Amino acid sequence: MIRYSLVCDAGHGFDGWFRSSGDFDAQAGGGLLSCPSCGSAKIGKALMAPSVRLKGAAEPAGTPAREELPASAPDMSFTNDREQKLRGMLRELRAHMTKNSEDVGEKFPEIARKMHAEEIERRTVHGKATAEEAKALVEEGVAIQPLPTFPDEMN
Structure with missing residues (x-):
């Protein structure tokens, strides 16, 4: 599992766990991620400090492996307004269908x-x-x- 520090377009920070970086990309690209604070679907990876192990220091038991991004990794592109409108329309459709x-x-x-x-x-x-x-x-x-x-x- 990989833990990413994530941030929405409103600046709310939160963590997300993914099987792989590809899994994160697929979920983000498919509009499946949203901010737990405000519901925004414009989610990107926050800058993370690399995990530096001191010589002789052992990794604590049970600590999952983390995939670190290279410093030159491009920022994830946020969903655009068209995708936001589509998500809103799908929410309305779902509400209508469940109501009726x-x-x-x-x-x-x-x-x-x-x-x-x-x-x-x-x-x-x-x-x-x-x-x-x-x-x-x-x-x-x-x-x-x-x-x-x-x-x-x-x-």
């Missing part, structure tokens, strides 16, 4: 199958399904669509 549908929770795959097979009355529902359950529903011809999710909703 029934939350069936963990029973979503079962209820979706029953509606598809016309065993129960069709209605607009939303709920939870694992990736495997969602894949199986699609393979069975059940029309489903994931709701947009954002990092602050996953914590």
Whole structure:
């Protein structure tokens, strides 16, 4: 795991843990990161002091390895206004869809199958399904669509 010191465009600092620098880049590039203080999606890596080990000093047990960036590493480009507007539109879409549908929770795959097979009355529902359950529903011809999710909703 890699710990990065992150900062939003409003100057709020916080830490983030990632499997790799590529994982950070993918999440940041996909608009999946947001500031826990203000919700801003304009997140970049803050400058970090390199970890310097003194001769003979041992690394404390349980300290994860850190990936340090070279001093010349370019700053991550923040999401632009167009991406911010798109995220806002997706949040509005999600709010509209959840307001106008029934939350069936963990029973979503079962209820979706029953509606598809016309065993129960069709209605607009939303709920939870694992990736495997969602894949199986699609393979069975059940029309489903994931709701947009954002990092602050996953914590």
